[in-house]
Amino acid sequence: MTLRNTGHRWGWVSQLLHWLILAMLAWLGWRGLTMVDMDPSPAMIEAYALHKSVGLTLLALVALRLAWRLFAGSPRPVPGTPTWQKRMADLTHAALYVLMFAIPLSGWLFNSASGYPLQWFKLFNLPAIAGSSEALADLASQVHVVGFWLLVLLVAAHAGAALYHHFVQRDDTLRRMLPQRRRAPGPIQQTPGGMA
Numbered sequence: 001m002t003l004r005n006t007g008h009r010w011g012w013v014s015q016l017l018h019w020l021i022l023a024m025l026a027w028l029g030w031r032g033l034t035m036v037d038m039d040p041s042p043a044m045i046e047a048y049a050l051h052k053s054v055g056l057t058l059l060a061l062v063a064l065r066l067a068w069r070l071f072a073g074s075p076r077p078v079p080g081t082p083t084w085q086k087r088m089a090d091l092t093h094a095a096l097y098v099l100m101f102a103i104p105l106s107g108w109l110f111n112s113a114s115g116y117p118l119q120w121f122k123l124f125n126l127p128a129i130a131g132s133s134e135a136l137a138d139l140a141s142q143v144h145v146v147g148f149w150l151l152v153l154l155v156a157a158h159a160g161a162a163l164y165h166h167f168v169q170r171d172d173t174l175r176r177m178l179p180q181r182r183r184a185p186g187p188i189q190q191t192p193g194g195m196a
């Protein structure tokens with residue numbers, strides 16, 4: 001598998017980041033939704049700290065992913081793709097990037113405006129990106145939650161489109177975002193008259 005994206009496949013860096021970020025988003029969503037209902041306790045503080053550290057890691061990975069995509073290019077549309085489908089896919093991917101930045105940034109903003117400290121896996125502190133403000137904290141918290149549910153909707157549409165391409169249109173759209181399977185070796189060639 002190639003490192004860089006080619007004209008017809010995503011390379012392994014783009015593939016790894018795509019599926020790793022999906023897994024991290026699923027965990028962040030679950031942790032976010034469950035931690036807000038926890039009773040104040042050391043376990044709750046741990047849960048918040050881990051949610052924030054993993055969320056900040058995701059923010060860095062998304063920046064890396066976008067930079068890599070701009071550097072390594074992207075494959076051409078699968079042959080036969082109508083222009084409207086190409087436009088819809090581009091628009092959806094752009095909106096997914098906007099949300100992948102807006103959600104962690106609004107979390108960071110909420111944290112800063114609420115006056116909470118911010119650490120990355122207890123290793124170092126990160127600066128506040130805004131001063132304390134209740135109004136700003138409320139706004140940031142709303143962007144965080146609404147952004148998350150918008151992301152869920154958009155990912156469902158995006159994954160649905162990928163599965164439609166795979167099972168109904170039977171084209172290579174999904175396969176080119178997955179590791180390439182090695183071709184099975186062909187049948188053993190027999191020389192006429194048995195073993196040479």
Ligand code: HEM
Nearest residue numbers: 028029032033036052055056103104107108111141145148
């Ligand atoms: C893409 C990454 C992230 C996702 C998908 C995500 C998702 C969520 C979700 C679903 C909630 C529950 C909201 C609710 O129902 O009230 C939540 C809450 C929260 N998140 Fe995130 N989050 C992310 C990144 C971050 C980051 C980077 C920070 C801080 C640096 C952060 C800080 C918080 C805080 C403080 C809450 C609690 C909000 C409240 O109590 O109202 N999140 N997050």
Ligand code: HEM
Nearest residue numbers: 014018022025069093096097100155158159162173174177
């Ligand atoms: C089960 C879930 C998912 C499936 C089946 C899926 C499938 C795919 C496929 C097949 C492509 C390649 C499209 C093409 O070559 O034209 C793709 C690209 C892309 N996907 Fe997903 N995806 C899923 C989840 C996600 C999630 C959670 C995000 C981000 C929130 C995301 C964001 C993107 C983006 C931005 C691209 C464009 C390529 C890039 O910049 O990395 N996908 N996806």
